[in-house]
Amino acid sequence: MTASGGTDVCILGGGPGGSAAALQLARHGVRTTLVEKAVFPRDKVCGDALSGKVMRTLERLDPALAERVNGDAHVQGSWGVTFVAPGGASLRVPFSRHTGEG
Known part of the structure; x- marks a missing residue:
């Protein structure tokens, strides 16, 4: 809340939808408060x-x-992803190399 006493809209959740909504509302002069339960930065x-x-x-x-x-x-280039389960089993998925030709 602002010191001047208010907000017009309170958005719960700062994910893509909540963040986009807050951005657009604020750009149109709507006093907006965005509430996110997670702590940032975080590993994800x-x-x-x-x-x-x-x-x-x-x-x-x-x-x-x-x-x-x-x-x-x-x-940073990315050539694949590796998923690792809590028990240690893993799955590697290489990305195809797209050259942009053709």
Whole structure:
């Protein structure tokens, strides 16, 4: 809550939907409070990566923010993923190498 006494909308959950809603409401002058139960930063699968689809969505929501994110980006190639179960069994899934040709 703000010191001036209020919020117009309270959004519970700071995931993609909640964050996008809060961003759009705030851009339209709606006093918005976003409440998230998780503590950040945290370890989470894919928590440190934004896919191309996510960046295209961010560009539609807030082009200036997308540009800032792109400017701060650290590009790291990804050639696959390995899933490891609590008992130690693992499954490796290699990604195909798409060259962009053809």
